[in-house]
Amino acid sequence: MRNFTYYTPTEVIFGRNAEEQTAALIKKYGGRKILVHYGGGSVKRSGLLDRICTQLTNEGIEYILLGGVVPNPRLSLVHEGIELCRREGIDLILAVGGGSAMDSAKAIAYGTPYEGDVWDFFCGKAKPATALPVGVVVTNPATGSEMSDSCVITNEADKDKRGYSSPLGRCRFAISNPELTFTLPPYQTAAGVADIMMHTMERYFSNDMDMALTEALAEALLRTMKENAYKVLANPTDYTARTQIMWGGSLAHNGLTECGMLRDWANHKMEHELSGMFDVTHGAGLTALWPTWARYVYKSNIQRFVRFAVNVMGVPADPANPEAVALKGIEAMESFYKDIKMPVNLPELLGRPVTEAEIAELARRCSHDGTITVGNLRVLTQEDIAAIYRLANQ
Numbered sequence: 001m002r003n004f005t006y007y008t009p010t011e012v013i014f015g016r017n018a019e020e021q022t023a024a025l026i027k028k029y030g031g032r033k034i035l036v037h038y039g040g041g042s043v044k045r046s047g048l049l050d051r052i053c054t055q056l057t058n059e060g061i062e063y064i065l066l067g068g069v070v071p072n073p074r075l076s077l078v079h080e081g082i083e084l085c086r087r088e089g090i091d092l093i094l095a096v097g098g099g100s101a102m103d104s105a106k107a108i109a110y111g112t113p114y115e116g117d118v119w120d121f122f123c124g125k126a127k128p129a130t131a132l133p134v135g136v137v138v139t140n141p142a143t144g145s146e147m148s149d150s151c152v153i154t155n156e157a158d159k160d161k162r163g164y165s166s167p168l169g170r171c172r173f174a175i176s177n178p179e180l181t182f183t184l185p186p187y188q189t190a191a192g193v194a195d196i197m198m199h200t201m202e203r204y205f206s207n208d209m210d211m212a213l214t215e216a217l218a219e220a221l222l223r224t225m226k227e228n229a230y231k232v233l234a235n236p237t238d239y240t241a242r243t244q245i246m247w248g249g250s251l252a253h254n255g256l257t258e259c260g261m262l263r264d265w266a267n268h269k270m271e272h273e274l275s276g277m278f279d280v281t282h283g284a285g286l287t288a289l290w291p292t293w294a295r296y297v298y299k300s301n302i303q304r305f306v307r308f309a310v311n312v313m314g315v316p317a318d319p320a321n322p323e324a325v326a327l328k329g330i331e332a333m334e335s336f337y338k339d340i341k342m343p344v345n346l347p348e349l350l351g352r353p354v355t356e357a358e359i360a361e362l363a364r365r366c367s368h369d370g371t372i373t374v375g376n377l378r379v380l381t382q383e384d385i386a387a388i389y390r391l392a393n394q
């Protein structure tokens with residue numbers, strides 16, 4: 001098994017009314033004049049933003065509002081946020097929303113004290129020496145950004161979606177009240193579950209097979225997400241089920257389910273090209289690719305797919321026919337995606353097939369012009385990546 005570092009410094013406040021502690025946490029982490037950053041309006045409609053602003057005023061915390069973060073958050077708004085933070089002398093950023101608001105806040109936090117363009121970090125041209133502290137009130141359990149070290153931004157000028165990960169990207173605090181997720185539309189709920197599960201699957205589908213505890217945690221997480229996805233889609237105000245998903249979202253991407261194992265991440269890398277180019281919902285982009293990826297790579301580690309089939313998808317064990325079991329596990333996952341109304345191929349995702357020219361462009365971007373490979377369970381070259389997009393296009 002591999003040596004590992006497990007670093008999760010984020011203070012998590014979880015449960016009913018957790019957001020009432022927002023002002024206290026801001027003060028604890030040194031915020032006196034803050035930027036409140038949010039999306040397209042769901043937090044206004046729910047009244048959450050108003051409640052938080054009232055709390056800030058009552059507690060004597062100055063704040064500036066910056067809304068308008070869109071799914072697949074844009075670099076231009078990050079630039080605007082950086083200017084605002086500098087001009088106003090902001091000392092902490094509070095994101096109120098889903099992964100997009102959280103990631104936009106993280107990027108603003110990196111960029112404010114940096115003299116160059118924040119995009120440098122996403123291109124690998126520079127590393128941040130420091131960042132403003134970020135706290136979040138989570139309204140969409142999906143990306144796990146509240147506990148992850150990642151931040152994903154789209155440079156809309158050339159539809160280039162890139163992630164940057166650093167310990168400085170960890171939030172100081174995350175406030176998670178499952179009741180705040182009751183208003184999520186079914187599509188976002190399902191896409192969120194798919195993303196949560198994929199964060200663990202990207203780690204679970206590894207050739208390292210000797211971390212029994214990590215594997216068991218991953219399998220339990222995946223089973224729990226699957227079970228509770230049906231419950232929240234049937235009853236969006238099921239607090240207990242929403243709780244499982246919200247906590248699962250944080251644990252799936254805080255590093256817990258990778259300890260001692262080499263991660264894969266091919267699906268995420270291929271998906272980020274899709275959501276960069278076509279502006280689709282990240283979780284839906286993942287389900288549109290995974291069944292094809294799985295069938296393309298499973299022979300590289302049939303036993304891993306067998307364990308997934310038996311321990312996660314409930315396929316009966318059949319030691320004499322491992323390949324059949326592995327394939328049934330993939331099929332069962334595909335059926336689950338269909339049950340929760342997620343796409344299982346590119347035409348379903350986009351409403352049309354992608355063209356051969358688009359496939360070439362997606363594969364070119366994903367492989368950085370053929371200079372890098374993606375994935376570890378099976379290492380994928382530019383040609384493999386193009387083949388997977390092509391197979392997912394049928």
Ligand code: NZQ
Pocket residue numbers: 038039040041042043069070071072073097098099100101103139140141142143144145148149150151152180181182183184185188192195253268275282283
């Ligand atoms: O913008 P508003 O009006 O708030 O509406 C949002 C948005 O339309 C809505 N929404 C969120 N919470 C709601 C709600 N609607 C009703 N009730 C609520 N409680 O849902 C829509 C999607 O929100 P968004 O924040 O875009 O979704 P998500 O949380 O899935 O974030 C997606 C972004 O995160 C990136 C993705 O690539 C994508 O850009 N990721 C970030 C990661 C990270 N930082 O660790 C890891 C992930 O793999 C992912 O790449």
Ligand code: ZN
Pocket residue numbers: 143195198199268282
């Ligand atoms: Zn993801």
